[in-house]
Amino acid sequence: MTFIVTAVLVLGITGLVIGLVLYAVSRKFKVEEDPRVASIIDLLPGANCGGCGFPGCAAFAEACVKSESMDGLKCSACKKEVMQQVAAIAGHTVELGVEKIAVVKCSGSCENRPKTGVYDGASSCAAAALMNGGDTGCFWGCLGCGDCVKACKFDAIKMDPETGLPVVDQEKCTACGACVKACPRSVIELRNRNKMDRRVYVSCVNKDKGPVAKKACAVACIGCGKCVKACAFEAITLENNLAYIDTDKCRLCRKCVDECPQHSILAVNFPLRKEKSEPTDNN
Amino acid sequence: MNTFTIGGVHPEPNKLTADKKIETLGLPKQAVFPLSQHIGAPAVPCVQKGDTVRVGTRIAEPGGFMSASIHSSVSGKVAKIDTVVDASGLRKPAIFIDVEGDEWEPSIDRTDTLLLQNNLSREEIIEKIKNSGVVGMGGACFPTHVKLSPPKDCMIDTLIINAVECEPYLTADHRLMLEHPDEIIVGIKLILKVLGIDHAVIGVETNKQDAIELMNSKLSMVSGIEVMPLKMKYPQGGEKQLIEAVTGRQVPPPPALPANVGCVVQNVGTVYAIYEAVMKNKPLIERIVTVTGKSVKNPCNLKVRMGTPVSQLLEYAGGMPEDTGKLISGGPMMGRPLLDETALVVKGTSGILMIPESEAARREERNCIRCAKCVQACPMGLEPYLLATASESGDWECAEENWIMSCIECGCCQSTCPSRRPLLDWVRLAKNRVGGMIRARNAKN
Amino acid sequence: MHCGDTIERNMRWVVWALMPALIASFFVFGVGALIVTATSVLSCLFFEWFITRFILKRPSTLGDLSATITGILLAFNLPSNIPLFMIVVGALVAIGIGKMAFGGLGNNPFNPALVGRVFLLISFPAKMTSWPVPAGIAASYIDAETGATPLNLIGQIAGGNTAAADQLPSLANLFIGNTGGCIGEVSALVLLIGLVVLLCAKVITWHIPVSILSTVAVLTGLMWLINPVLYVNPLYHLCSGGLMLGAIFMATDYVTSPMTPKGMVWYGIGIGFLTVIIRYFGSYPEGMSFAILIMNAVVPLINNWCKPKRFGEAAK
Incomplete structure (x- = not known):
């Protein structure tokens, strides 16, 4: 009997002493944290993608609470409503801009852009971009090693095994911009989501002169300027043999799409038109 | 026998062209000169479309201190200044010249006479080297005039001539030593004069026994220059490895330079180019290129005008073998793969190598097994x-x-x-x- | 350009280097040695195939021979009369937990064969520590006669039973392998032949085996000099138990050993030291497996501390 009593006593007293020590230490070294930070962290996605410019979600939450206003503070991975909640907790108001989405501006699939060599080095776009101009005639477009896929914290980009090009999942993409930073060729751009996720964009980044670009890729922008003339809203500019549609000015009229002789301007998520076939890129 | 102390590997030497005399390749139809053939700022064109140039005419000036001029290797008309796909696969600006005849600048001495004496000053020699667009011929293409002007606070005591050629297959430097030993010795003396020192070592690996013997016999009457046979090991031709092999000194990590341990290293090809530039007024317009590969019909060492397309070299060597898996500019260890045979011979092209498919293809990558x-x-x-x-x-x-x-x-x-x-x-x-x-x-x- | 070296080539040389030991053990323990080794290899191969095919759904890695080696090494660490089911369990632990659970070849922190062996040693201590006496090629697998191994005796002597010294086999017998013990560890001679093969084929470097063996020799030598009655001649230590097998084949496993020469020497010294400590002061007569596993755990730290001699470092 004494045996059991001793055991209980020894364990009980040890536990009590340790508990007291722990309590004392935790009181002594308590870190005062704004409770708002914790509640903001709960709202944030927790992917630590770095799209906000801070090292992680916790750092962003702290910045929200500390700063005077929400200027320059935006979690692109959050929905509008979530951002408003965050601002409310931090005691600020927030004006939200248009929602964006990552767009891959290259249609150089194996069919459109024939291979001229074999790249068998490390499977990284960054390494391939250093090594040489890539394994196709186009030295501007997608290298297809999937650095953007690896960079995406939201599982929103996948490589299409048939085209060898990345495809953005428009449901999952949060426009955090990680893929934009990861792409050594600057093929990916953040563009406005627009109504119904409709987008019109030049799916090419080739700045070579027309004939050179055309030879390298069947759907390359040749810088002919027809789209510039077709646009009624001055949304299209031509620079370095490459057309660019300003995402804020574009009114989604799709005149340029019909005008482009190279079919390098894509319109996605529009209802199917009878005379026009479905665009190849369906993101 | 000396060699460097840390690491190193022993690839198969495969020096197929060691016994092949240097042959001269004919003129191209059009020569193309990319503006960055060296480390540093690209050169700036000083000719315009339609200008007539002769062999040796300067067509581009250095774009800064760390840069080099470029000279035309052919005579003819400037066709255009446009972009060309260079060895790295990117589009770079270049000067295109359509070849007409073969008319040389009159100042160039085209005879084979060996010139031993000159009374140029140190500065004049450097100026001549600079004006001739000489760069390191080992592959790195570092502007030579920069290398010959080491920082003032470094005490230089040894000039090392890099004749190691540790890359498998390549034999350009080996042949150069066999066929132009006297010119090389004059070149070494010129560099010694520039550096103001009197000690030079030629580092040669023992697989070039004939070159070692020839240089030794030529040097028996010359003091201050010695040949040092080195044990074969790759990458002995690396500047830092060579310095250690020859002098036992280790260059500290970057940004330290060889000059910090009192050494200046020059490739033997560069030495020859310096000789030609200073004694013969001939700018860097030609170089020796080894065209080789296991299944190449006629592997050879060619004296090629800069700007010649690689396809012409391949044609001379009997065409590209059908089993070619990779076309490489340079040696098999450090060379860069070429996209196709339209690539150009530039100042740093030491070899054109065709690797059969069976050896070229990289195998599937596996987990690191930490074998060390x-x-x-x-x-x-x-x-x-x-x-x-x-x-x-x-x-x-x-x-x-x-x-x-x-x-x-x-x-x-x-x-x-x-x-x-x-x-x-x-x-x-x-x-x-x-x-x-x-x-x-x-x-x- | 590649030198043509492959994982397979290295592994194949290890298998060849292990063959003399297998043949020797056949002559010492009879057919039991072959049965145990075959079972171990086959079950390792089976589990590797099963796990890659059905659990990881990756291409098969049987071809790299690493499972074969794990199988041979596991068998070499077992007595020749061990029941077959135990071998299968050991193989499952070795491959499944020791290797594949960490992501396959290259990612395992511990030597898989030793993980399997230690698992068996702790689970079935009786069977794992009763070794058959050498009975020659005709020995039967089922009812082999068991007896004390040299290491048992060394332990007894150190414990004060100096009379056990009379039972110790002669050094020559120990070196050739005419003693009791696990399958692969009986003959120091054939294991040294294996070492020569591995060194000649440039599969391993000398650092690890030499540093382990010399550490053990120095430590046991010191103790022997202090008290030759209690502590035996260091040569007995070198030639007995799993020391040779461990130093040559187990500690040198690529994946679980340090990356730099300096690190390898420290790792070897650590293994040698721990082996002697366990042999003399631990409750198990053999300390090699534990010593290697403990040092395996320290390898990442060794890799962090022992950097290679950088070019130009001294001049800095």
């Missing part, structure tokens, strides 16, 4: 497996802490990896990024 063979092979005492992993995960700080900037990109690690990991590709990437980080940091301070 890369660590044993690395001549700089680095841990390639660690650097590659750091690069793969984007941990640039880890790469920097582990001395990544010391890497000389010799490819020993990659060639020795039983798991066939592309170690060098990753290390190059990390080196590029870390280099950028360091530059950004220095710019801030």
Whole structure:
């Protein structure tokens, strides 16, 4: 009997002493944290993608609470409503801009852009971009090693095994911009989501002169300027043999799409038109 | 026998063209001169479309201190100044010249007479080298006039002539020593004069016994210049490895230079170019290129005008073999793959190598089994497996802490990896990024 | 350009280097040695195939021979009369937990064969520590006669039973392998032949085996000099138990050993030291497996501390 009593006593007293020590230490070294930070962290996605410019979600939450206003503070991975909640907790108001989405501006699939060599080095776009101009005639477009896929914290980009090009999942993409930073060729751009996720964009980044670009890729922008003339809203500019549609000015009229002789301007998520076939890129 | 102490590998030498005399390749129809054929700022064109040029006419001027001029290797008309796909596969500006006849600048001495004496001053020699567009012919293409003007606070005591040619297959330097030993010795004396020292060592690997003997017999009457046979090991031709092999001194990690340990290293091809530039007034318009490969019909050493398309060299060597898997500019260890045979011979083209498909294809990459063979092979005492992993995960700080900037990109690690990991590709990437980080940091301070 | 080296080539040389030991053990323990080794190899191969095919759904890695080696090494660490089911369990632990759970070849922190062996040692201590006496090629697998091994005796002597010294086999017998013990560890001679093969084929470097063996020799030598009655001649230690097998084949396992020469020497010294400590002061007569596993755990730290000699470092 004494045996059991001793055991209980020894364990009980040890536990009590340790508990007291722990309590004392935790009181002594308590870190005062704004409770708002914790509640903001709960709202944030927790992917630590770095799209906000801070090292992680916790750092962003702290910045929200500390700063005077929400200027320059935006979690692109959050929905509008979530951002408003965050601002409310931090005691600020927030004006939200248009929602964006990552767009891959290259249609150089194996069919459109024939291979001229074999790249068998490390499977990284960054390494391939250093090594040489890539394994196709186009030295501007997608290298297809999937650095953007690896960079995406939201599982929103996948490589299409048939085209060898990345495809953005428009449901999952949060426009955090990680893929934009990861792409050594600057093929990916953040563009406005627009109504119904409709987008019109030049799916090419080739700045070579027309004939050179055309030879390298069947759907390359040749810088002919027809789209510039077709646009009624001055949304299209031509620079370095490459057309660019300003995402804020574009009114989604799709005149340029019909005008482009190279079919390098894509319109996605529009209802199917009878005379026009479905665009190849369906993101 | 001397060699460097850390790491190194022993690739098969495959010197197929060691006995082949240097032959002269005919003129191209059109010669193309990319404006960056050297390390540093690109050259600036000083001719315009439609201008007539002669062989040896300067067509581009240095774009800065660290830069080199470019001379036309042919006579004819400037067709255009446009972009061309260079060896790195990117579009770079270049001067295109349509060849008409073969008319040389009258100042160039085209005879074979050996000129021994000159009474030029140190500065005049450097000026001549600079005006002739001479760059390091070993492959790095470092402007020679910059290298011959070491920082004032460094006491130079040894000139090392790099005749190691440790890359398998290549024999351009070997043939040059056999066929132009006297010119090389005059060139060495010129460099010694520039540096104001009287001691030069020619480092040669023992697989070039004939060249060692020939140079020794030529040097029996000359004091101050010696030939040092070196034990065969790759990458002995690396500047830092060669300095250690010859003098036993180790160059500290970057940004230290060979001059910090009292050495200046010049490739034997550069020495010959210096001789021609200073004594014969002939700018760097030709170079010796080894065209080789196991299944090449007629492997050869060719004297080629700069700007000649590689296809013409291949034609001379009996065409590109059908089983070719990779076309490489340079040696098999450090050379760069070419996209196609439209590439051009530039100042740094030491060889054109055709590797059969069976040897060229990289095998499937496997897990690192931590066998440490890369660590044993690395001549700089680095841990390639660690650097590659750091690069793969984007941990640039880890790469920097582990001395990544010391890497000389010799490819020993990659060639020795039983798991066939592309170690060098990753290390190059990390080196590029870390280099950028360091530059950004220095710019801030 | 590649030198042509492959994982397979290295592994194949290890298998060849292990063959003399297998043949020797056949002559010492009879057919039991072959049965145990075959079972172990086959079950390792089976589990490797099963796990890659059905659990990881990756291409098969049987071809790299690493499972074969794990199988041979596991068998070499077992007595020749061990029941077959135990071998299968050991193989499952070795491959499944020791290797595949960490992501396959290259990612395992511990030597898989030793993980299997230690698992068996702790689970079935009786069977794992009763070794058959050498009975020659005709020995039967089922009812082999068991007896004390030299290491048992060394332990007894150190414990004060100096009379056990009379039972110790002669050094020559120990060196050739005419003693009791696990399958692969009986003959120091054939294991040394294996070492020569591995060194000649440039599969391993000398650092690890030499540093382990010399550490053990120095430590046991010191103790022997202090008290030759209690502590035996260091040569007995070198030639007995799993020391040779461990130093040559187990500690040198690529995946679980350090990357730099300096690190390898420290790792070897650590293994040698721990082996002697466990042999003399631990409750198990053999300390090699534990010593290697403990040092395996320290390898990442060794890799962090022992950097290779950088070019130009001294001049800095």
